[in-house]
Amino acid sequence: MAAQQPLSVQQNLTIRLLRVLRYNKARIERALTLMPEKHRPLFHVLPFLVHVNHEALPGYVTPPTSDETVPFGINNYSFRPDVELALKRCFPAQSHLFADIKQIWPRQRAVDALVLMGSVGTIAQTDDSDFDFWVCIDGNRFSQAALALLQQKLTAIEKWADETFGIEVHFFLSEIDKVRQNDFGVAEGESAGSAQAMFLKAEFYNTNIVVAGKAPFWWLTPEKTTEKQYRAIYNSLEKGGSPDVDWxxxxxxLERLDASELFGAAIWQLGKAMDSPFKSVLKMAKLEVYLANISHGQPLCNLLKKHVHRGAEAPGHVADIDPYALMFDELIAHYKKHGQAEDIAVLQQCLYLKCGSALSQPLVEGEQANFKRKIMASYAKQWGWSRKLIVHLDNQQDWTFNERVQLSRRIHRFLLKCYRRISKEISHHQQVMDQKDMTVLGRRLSTYYAKKADKIEFLRRAFDESLYCEKITIAMRQLKNGDEVWSAYAGDLLSKSGIMDESQKITQASTAIALMVWLVSSKIIDTNSKVYLDYNYGEVSELDLNDLLKHLCKYFPPVKVSSLPRNDLLAPERVTACFAIVNFPTLRQKATVEDVSILYTTSWGETFLKHGDDVLDTLWYDLQEVTPKPPCYVMVPRGNQQSRILGEFLEANELNFTVLY
Known part of the structure; x- marks a missing residue:
């Protein structure tokens, strides 16, 4: 019997391509399975809106002049029945357009590919997962003006998706040449800039789904390929060949990651943790694992590719590969090897909570477990989790405030530990991060994490809305030495028993003002919250607290550190607003200024609360000698002496104060 002939390069590429296409199809099917019914049409409609440009549809852009054209149209995009059905559901009034699609079908093809990256189509997908698309184009074909028009179109589609479906869609305009050179722009908003260019590419390769257009050629090369081999294989493709270079x-x-980028990537992830700790925990852990394997290991995306390419070893199983689960297995293996039990527990809980599997809720009769439930159930069994723990994790709404905050602290402790370990390990590597990016991200971190005298600290949260209190009870007790301790408790504890339930305690402070400022800045309460005061002692009334709450929410709302303007963070810090709160704790019969607290915010997102008559004096330059001058406000609690106290305060200070009542 003749020996089997080895496969040619082209045959190998074709086999790999078929497996990649099967995997890509499975990811799309998984994405649609996990999507709420009402969101599914969006998945089909978004590529169509990028493909066409019609005045009756979202994303339409008119060229400013007859010489300019708006780039649209996606390579290899076809009008399938599921697309038509989705369009008719979203735009019933425009059904006539879809009946004769040729009338709006473009001749041009400006977009090479529309590729989805992130958690969609993995176990980490939830009902409110963002859609993060790379809109891949050949930047050399278009002027800056044309690219600006395309960006305008994409932004309009994002806005429509948000307003219609309540889903965040992000289109990242990605020039293929720049991506090839790991050039991702500046670190602002959703863009990672120079902080982690190669890591962003690795993340893209690890999670991408080609929704329409060309596939990344990376998918076809073996997992252990050098740059030279990659180029040789790519150059072997021909137009019209099989596979065709035009596909x-x-x-x-991406052969291996660069340790010199790790520090910037770690800072970036700490920055992201301000908004989404669950995601950042897993990504920060991934950076640490990358670092451990930097000299000999491969990026996770190459491991994923190996599994996809070897799909034939387990027929049909290529569809079962999940990039998120694969990543998680690698992380756990690393931390087990290094005996970090607390870290493993944090990672397990974060993965479970992020995935939102709700294993404690049984399937309805006849319902089949989807791939996510199967994977998460096998994890829970493997970890030795009890049903009691699963029920607890599935019912966060019933957690005490303390339980929520404890998990938040564990998460941020893990992040900072990772960051310190990474910093220590790579201190001898030269950093490639752009200096301005480093400054911006470093200042964000300092604002969020650094402790300073009189600074209002940020609540390091793992949850968002779940820490918000519709009702809150404020209580004050006096210590033997005469000092006051003001405490806040979640809920209305007065009408229940009048006894303060310590498990619902949120925080405490030395003054009522400090307590209220922290509660507002931490998004625990707002003007819709009902504040109850335990009438135990003191001059401060419920009305005073509600007046203060109203002013704080209006003039000193919570700061989103990740959204602080880049230019502000690159410039020297300056005071942006100042609030004098006069005689808040003193006897209301007093007709003179007895007590002054000064609250002020800065352009770097920091908030300070200082006490004493001399504070305004020390801030004179920041309030008086700058342009534009920061607004200054003053409040005196209600009472018979309010106007007299205000008069004395305003007369003693030359600054222009707006009085708040």
Whole structure:
């Protein structure tokens, strides 16, 4: 019997391509399975809106002049029945357009590919997962003006998706040449800039789903390929061949990650943790694992590719590969090897909570467990979790405030530990991060994490809305030495028993003002919250607290550190607003200024609360000698002496104060 002939390069590429396409199809099917019914049409409609440009549809852009054209149209995009059905559901009044699609079908093809990255189509997908698309284009074909028009179109589609479906869609305009060179722009908003260019590419390769257009050529090369081999294989493709070079885009090779980028990537992830700790915990852990394997290991995306390419070893199983689960297994293996039990427990809980599997809720009769439930159930069994723990994790709404805050602290402690370990390990590597990016991200971190005298600290949260209190009870007790302790408790504890339930205690402070400022800045309460005061002692009334709450929410709302303007963070810190709160704790019969607290915010997102008559004096330059001058406000609690106290305060201070009542 003749020996089997080895496969040619082209045959190998074709086999790999078929497996990649099967995997890509499975990811799309998984994405649609996990999507709420009402969101599914969006998945089909978004590519269509990028493909066409019609005045009756979202994303329409008119060229400013007859010389300019708006880039639209996606390579290899076809009008399938599921697309038509989705369009008719979203735009019933425009059904006539879809009946004769040729009338709006474009001749041009400006977009090489529309590729989805992130948690969609993995176990981490939830009902409110963002859609993060890379809109891949050949930047050399278009002027800056044309690209600006395309960006305008994409932004309009994002806005429509948000307003219509309540889903965050992000289109990242990605020039193929720049991506190949790991150039991702500046670190602002959703863009990672120079902080982690290669890591962003690795993340893209690890989670991408080609929704329409060309596939990244990276998928076809073996997992252990050098840059030279990658180029040789790519150059072997021919137009009209099999595979055809026109089926692919070259976003570049990724052999191994660069330790010099790790520090910037770690800072970036700490920054992201301000908004989404669950995601950042897993990503920060991934950075640490990358670092441990930097000299000999491969990026996770190459491991994923190996599994996809070897799909034939387990027929049909290529569809079962989940990039998120694969990543998680690698992380746990690393931390087990290093005996970090607390870290493992944090990672397990974060994965479970992020995935939102709700294993404690049984399937309805006849319902089949989807892939996510199967994977998460097998994890829970493997980890030795009890049903009691699963029920507890599935019912966060019933957690005490303390339980929520404890998990938040564990998460941020893990993040900072990772960051310190990474910093220590790579201190000898030269950093490649752009200096301005480093400054911006470093200042964000300092604002969020650094402790300073009189600074209002940020609540390091793992949850968002779940810490919000519709009702809150404020209580004050006096210590033997005469000092006051003001405490806040979640809920209305007065009408229940009048006894303060310590498990619902949120925080405490030395003054009522400090307590209220922290509660507002931490998004625990707002003007819709009902504040109850335990009438135990003191001059401060419920009315005073509600007046203060109203002013704080209006003039000193919570700061979103990740959204602080880049230019502000690159410039020297300056005071942006100042609030004098006069005679808040003193006897209301007093007709003179007895007590002054000064609250002020800065352009770096920091808030300070200082006490004493001399504070305004020390801030004179920041309030008086700058342009534009920061607004200054003053409040005196209600009472018979209010106007007299205000008069004395305003006369003693030359600054222009707006009086708040």
């Amino acid at each position: 692919f885009m070259d976003l570049g090779h």
